[in-house]
Amino acid sequence: MYSPELYLNLALNALSVGMLYFLICSGFSLVFGLLRVLNFAHGSLIMWGAYLGVFFTRALSSFSGALILTAVIIGILGVLIEFFLIRRLYGNELFQLLLTFGLIFILDEVVKLIWGPGVIPVEKPEFLQGSVMIYGEPFTLYRLFILATGAIVCVSIYLLLKKTKLGLIIRAGIENKEMVRALGVNINKVFTLVCGMGGFLGGVAGFVLGGFSGLSPEMGFGQLINILVIVVVGGLGSFIGTAVAAIILGLSESFLGFFLPEFAMIGIFIVMFVVLSIKPSGLFGGE
Amino acid sequence: MNILEMDDVHTHIMGFHILEGVNLMVSQGKATVLLGRNGAGKTTTMKTIMGLTPSSSGTILFKGQPIQKMRDFEIPRLGISLVPENRDVFSNLTVEENLRLAVRNGKNVKTERLEYILDIFPPMKDLFKKKGGNLSGGEAQMVAVARALVNEDALLIIDELTKGLAPIIIESLSNVLAEIKKNTTILLVEQNFEFATGICDDYLIMEQGKVVHSGKVDEIKGDKQIQSKYLGV
Numbered sequence: 001m002y003s004p005e006l007y008l009n010l011a012l013n014a015l016s017v018g019m020l021y022f023l024i025c026s027g028f029s030l031v032f033g034l035l036r037v038l039n040f041a042h043g044s045l046i047m048w049g050a051y052l053g054v055f056f057t058r059a060l061s062s063f064s065g066a067l068i069l070t071a072v073i074i075g076i077l078g079v080l081i082e083f084f085l086i087r088r089l090y091g092n093e094l095f096q097l098l099l100t101f102g103l104i105f106i107l108d109e110v111v112k113l114i115w116g117p118g119v120i121p122v123e124k125p126e127f128l129q130g131s132v133m134i135y136g137e138p139f140t141l142y143r144l145f146i147l148a149t150g151a152i153v154c155v156s157i158y159l160l161l162k163k164t165k166l167g168l169i170i171r172a173g174i175e176n177k178e179m180v181r182a183l184g185v186n187i188n189k190v191f192t193l194v195c196g197m198g199g200f201l202g203g204v205a206g207f208v209l210g211g212f213s214g215l216s217p218e219m220g221f222g223q224l225i226n227i228l229v230i231v232v233v234g235g236l237g238s239f240i241g242t243a244v245a246a247i248i249l250g251l252s253e254s255f256l257g258f259f260l261p262e263f264a265m266i267g268i269f270i271v272m273f274v275v276l277s278i279k280p281s282g283l284f285g286g287e
Numbered sequence: 288m289n290i291l292e293m294d295d296v297h298t299h300i301m302g303f304h305i306l307e308g309v310n311l312m313v314s315q316g317k318a319t320v321l322l323g324r325n326g327a328g329k330t331t332t333m334k335t336i337m338g339l340t341p342s343s344s345g346t347i348l349f350k351g352q353p354i355q356k357m358r359d360f361e362i363p364r365l366g367i368s369l370v371p372e373n374r375d376v377f378s379n380l381t382v383e384e385n386l387r388l389a390v391r392n393g394k395n396v397k398t399e400r401l402e403y404i405l406d407i408f409p410p411m412k413d414l415f416k417k418k419g420g421n422l423s424g425g426e427a428q429m430v431a432v433a434r435a436l437v438n439e440d441a442l443l444i445i446d447e448l449t450k451g452l453a454p455i456i457i458e459s460l461s462n463v464l465a466e467i468k469k470n471t472t473i474l475l476v477e478q479n480f481e482f483a484t485g486i487c488d489d490y491l492i493m494e495q496g497k498v499v500h501s502g503k504v505d506e507i508k509g510d511k512q513i514q515s516k517y518l519g520v
Contacts, residue, residue: 168388172377179375182337183389183434184363 009137010258011251016143018250019150022243023208024223025230026153027078027201029242032231033174034194037086037096040224041103045199047220049074049206051111054122054215063125071203078199082192104221111217120215128211142211149208153201154243161239170194174237229268233275235285244283245275289348290315290442290472291336296345296355298335305331307496308345313442313489318464318473320483320504322518323493329476330372332493333446336474337369338362349442364391368435372446372476374427378420382411382430385419389437396437404433407466425456432463436471443471449479457482480518484508492518 028042049070056066081103089095128145131138161167169190173180180187206220213219230249234241249268257264275283291313298306306328313319321329334340336347338359347355354362363369368389377385386396386404396404405412408429414422422430428448435443448464449457457479464486467473477483484490484504492500492513500513507513 165387165394168380168384171379172388175377175379176375178339179371179377180388181359182339182363182369182371182375184360184391186358186360 005135005137008135009139010254012134012139012147013143014251014254015247016146016150016250017254018247019154020146020205020208020212021226021230021250022150022246023146023153023201023205025227025242025246026157026239027198027205028227029231029234029237029239030157030170030201031078031195031198033237033239034170035082035086035090035191036237037090038093038100039081039086039198040097040100041081041107042198042202042227043220043222043224044104044107045074045077045202045220046206046209046223047111047215047217048077048107049203050210050215050219051115051206052203053207053210054120057125063127067204067207070207071200074203074206075196075200078202079192079196081199082195086195087188087191108217108221115215115217117217122210122214124211146208146212149204153204157201157239166190166193226268229272231282233272233282235282237286238282238284241282241284288315289313290350291474292346292348293332293336294346294348296332296335296347297343298331298340299343300331300340305340305496306335306342309335309493309496309498311491311498311501313472313474315441315472317489318468318475318487319489319491320487321474321476321491321493322478322480322483324518325478327493328496329493330446331496333369333371333444333474333476336362336444337367363440366438366441368438368440368443370428370431370435370443370445370448372450374431376419376422376427376430376434378418380419381415382417382419382422383415385430385434386437389434391438400437400439404436407436407463408433424451425453428452428456428460432460432467436467439470441472442474443467444474444476446476448475448477449482461486480514 024046028039031037031039052073053066053070056069057063060066060069085099086096089099124142128141131140132144161171169180169185173187173190177187209219230245231242233249234245249271252267252271253264256267263270289312293309293311296306296309297304309328309332321332323329331340335342338354338357342355345355346353349365349367352365354365377388380388390396411429411433414426414430419427419430432445448460452460461482464473468486475483475487484507487504490502490504490507491498
């Protein structure tokens, strides 16, 4: 019989995993929601965020400064990718797929050229080392940092989408781009901005992920399956769906990992199977 | 004075020649109806004016300024608003958000415009918090027209206003258009002959991608031959 404290600790760990998944998927979901572009290179942007995050943390000796600088640079990379590449391929899904897959190889190989092909362990900053006791069970500070970052990002995006004119345009654009244009909105500018925001979120996710799991050139591609499963379970294009699906998958992975470890690796696919069997468009997807 | 002119405008969609040299004029301060059978090219004409399906050749003048080469989002900013055929009220946004989205200068609908809209559509005030997807057909049409009135534009283009609406709602829309006409030039695409000729001053008839007849509505009201030949009335 397990104690309630253990369940609480397990739930907090699961939530932190869910939040990490949410950070990883949020940029991808935002871009797909508006542009209908499956940016398979999002994982590689996350990987670049992780490498640059470690590089800047060491160079600047400032954790928060490195986080912001990393996110901004990956955001600019997102803008450049939209402006020079994706913009030419709207409506051509096959070419978008080929382009974003091609970008994976380029971005991953450049990382190998600069930092080498091996795994690089990352030491967490001093103030995030160790753990706190919550109801008698230890909970690592870095997981607390993930929870806080995920919550801040989630609330910020929610407020942006719900409370600003830009958010209004994004939500309307997801539904009917032509009508948004007919209202006098330059939606191409919004597309570019959203790609920048997607990159920014990828940069934040990479920064956090690097400190959590270390660096490797495969870390971005490895997240691609998780990203796709989460956005499909949440409902393609639904930002709230992505957040909910990420938390559900974090919970399932952690609880299965504890109680049925042999199923831990396939937990997310079990969740996907159950959800899509009941609602093929995903939890928050339109019919 | 003409607020809008189209001169030999051709439009192709996916290789199909849809508009085959449209010539038309819309007088300022008047309501003009564009009539024609299904597939005549009426909706494409509206979309070509708005830049949503750009013309291949020809000239479109709005207040004397050529607009055929402008990008789609620049054209509404000149003072043209569109009520599209399918209303296209955003289903995930509230009515208030649908109106706010249309505001071009500023964040919120100006008080005097809101008062004007509520004067025309008194029931609107009870719908503000309702999602676009939960509106009835009549309510959605009301919101689509209200959204087009947010900016005090010079030209209001309305595509198939009465489509799919109950007769009692159509009757009330007739009063609404009469009210809007006092301040705004209207170009109306309509299949409902009685409704259109009850409100409009001028008419245009399209057939096979061209305007084949035009004149004063009073002339066509009694012309059974034209009604039968081009409109199937």
